[in-house]
Amino acid sequence: MDEPETIGLRERLIDAGVDLVTAEGAQALTLREIARRAGVSHGAPRRWFPTHAELLSAIARRGFADLQDRAAKAVGGAETGPRARLTALATVYLDFALSERGMYELMFRHDLLRSDRLGPRETGLPMFGTLVDLVGRVRPEADPRVLAGALWANLHGIAQLWGWGSLPLATGAGDHVPLLNAALDAHLGPEDRR
Incomplete structure (x- = not known):
């Protein structure tokens, strides 16, 4: 061949x-x-x-590339302030998680993937690096990696619980945007939304 x-x-x-x-x-x-x-x-x-894990990793690599492209466009096209860019990044992350549920689940199931075969640019690490940088600009007094990790975990939880129908049932919310804003406020401090 x-x-x-x-x-x-x-x-x-x-x-x-x-x-x-x-x-x-x-x-x-x-x-x-x-x-x-x-x-x-x-x-x-x-x-x-x-191995099956290597094929799954190749499939997940496509998802990471798609999410990274979307995130780069959103952050690059957002207002210039770090809080606005962080909001754009978080919005893209949740939108991807909710619209590409199967791919999203695969991408973050490193127990199924050959993570050692995924280069750093082929995972969520570049996006996490952007998140750390922006969190550090908004909250310079905090450890940006820890705070970014907590925010990421919160966003992931919103995505999972919203996708499963638990959050709409529990909160009565019609969309996830108020939850996104509450997560950002909880981790970054309230934003003046006049």
């Missing part, structure tokens, strides 16, 4: 996985189903991905 065809099949397997996780969630990502959707035998993925 020549090189372009090999690369084409590798990408076809990843594309099939991305489509599957988007449609049915991370639990549907079996080697057999990905191979079936790519139109190859169930053993064919092993040629390019020796």
Whole structure:
């Protein structure tokens, strides 16, 4: 088999996985189903991905790239202040988590991925670095890594509980924006929203 065809099949397997996780969630990502959707035998993925975790990592890499692109555009296009940029970043994160639920779940399930095969730029680390930087600018007296970690955990919790229907039920809220604003205020201090 020549090189372009090999690369084409590798990408076809990843594309099939991305489509599957988007449609049915991370639990549907079996080697057999990905191979079936790519139109190859169930053993064919092993040629390019020796383990299931390596194929899942390649699929997650696409999600990280998509989220990073969205975040870079939002932060770059936001007002110039660090609080506005942080709000834009948090909004993109929650919007991605709620609109791409299967991919989002896979991306942060490092117990399923070959995290050692994902380079730092192929994970959430660049976005977390941006979060740390912006938190440090808004709250220079705090440890920015710890505070950014707490904010990230809070955003992740909002995404999960909103997606499962728990937060709308418990709070009666019609959308997640008031919860996002409350999380930002809790971690960064209140913002004047006149």
